[in-house]
Amino acid sequence: MTANPRVERVDGAGQAPALVGESPVWRAGEQALYWVDIPARKIVRLRLDSAERSEWLLPEKVACIAFDRRGTVLAGCETGLFAVALAEVAASDAPGGEPLKATARKLAAPTFPFIDMRFNDGRCDRQGRFWSGTMVQDMAAANPAGALYRFDERGVLSGPVVDGLITQNGLAWSPDGATMYLSDSHPLRRQIWAFDYDVESGEPRNRRVFADLNDHAGRPDGAAVDADGCYWICANDAGLLLRFTPQGKLDRRIAVPATKPAMCAFGGRELDTLFVTSIRPATGASEHDGHLFAVRPGVVGLLEPEYAGDL
Incomplete structure (x- = not known):
């Protein structure tokens, strides 16, 4: 059950740690990894071959990203979903070395039931619908006002599809798209659920517990599915x-240097590298917390689906 492949810190990702590194997305056509730093309001890109690092500043916190076929970013932020255009200039070329400003246009927003909420984890299903959930930013409040929403290829935001969430996380789909995974990473929940997923209608049904992390270590944050269908x-x-295997059995454990790994994504030329973003704790942080890591776990991943609509 325990495996110990070498986990390396990706120094090309930058010497300054992220506060909350999230939502890694591999772009095969660019051979580049993108991710976000939520409170810093940044989208970051690292080209693996050249180690060229670029970053863009958004007008508000950005928690999750996907891409459409033209390279426009679909981002889940504080006040809604945005289409974000990233200028093709390296951050090092920006005046004073500051991040570039991204152009953001709001696409849709739910009616938030409480103040101080935002989107959190999000990605596209295999058919190119974008899914993301909301949360109350004050996790200490343990407020179950969060919900999961669907943004389809027509640009229609639907939901709540799943409600009663404290800290929505863990979205992923099986290779055939017929199973959807969702977690709640709040310390009072620590649950991962599986749903039967109708690939035609985009409706999840038959919610059941897939894995209870109260029986394991840690809280279930961001996720990825490999080509074998393991989560x-x-x-x-x-x-x-x-x-976890598709049957919900824990079969691998890999230690990473950061205490708070946040989300993982497969990438690299052969999709055989698992990239891991992390969060830097407010107190007691180590030299590794908040950095990006890479590991070759001996399995390959799947290409991240693009949003099927026009942004």
Whole structure:
């Protein structure tokens, strides 16, 4: 069950740690990894071959991203979903070395039931619908006002599709798209659910517990699915990556140097590298917390689906 492949810190990602590194997305056509730093309001890109690092500043916190076929970013932010255009200039070329400003246009927004809410984890299903959930930013409040929403290829925001969430996380789909995964990473929940997913209508049904992390280590944060259909979850607060089989059995544990791994994504030329973003704790942070890591776990991943609509 325990595996120990080498986990390396990706120094090309930058020497300054992220506050909350999230939503890694591999772009095969660019051979580049994108991710976000939520409170810093940044989207970051690292080209693996050249180690060229670029970053863009958004007008508000950005928690999750996907891309359409033209390279426009679909971003889940504080006040809604945005189409974001990233200028093709390296951040090092910006005046004073500051991040470039991204052009953001609001696409849709739910009616938030409480103040101080935002989107959190999000990605596209296999058919190119974008899904993301909301949360109350004050996690100490343990407010179950969060919900999961669907943004389809027509640009229609639907939901809540799943409600009663405290800290929505863990979205992923099986290789055939017929199973949807969702987690709640709040310390009072620590649950991962599976749903039967109608690929034609985009409706999840038959919700059931897939894995209860109260029986394991850490809290279930961001996730990825490999080509074998196994579900990789970042065990936040435990410094671990956990892999569950499609039957919900834990079969792999990989330790990472950061205490709070946040989300993982497969990338690299052969999709055989698992990239892991992390969060830097407010107190007691180590030299590795908040950095990006890479590991070759011996399996390959799947290409991240693009949004099917026009942004």
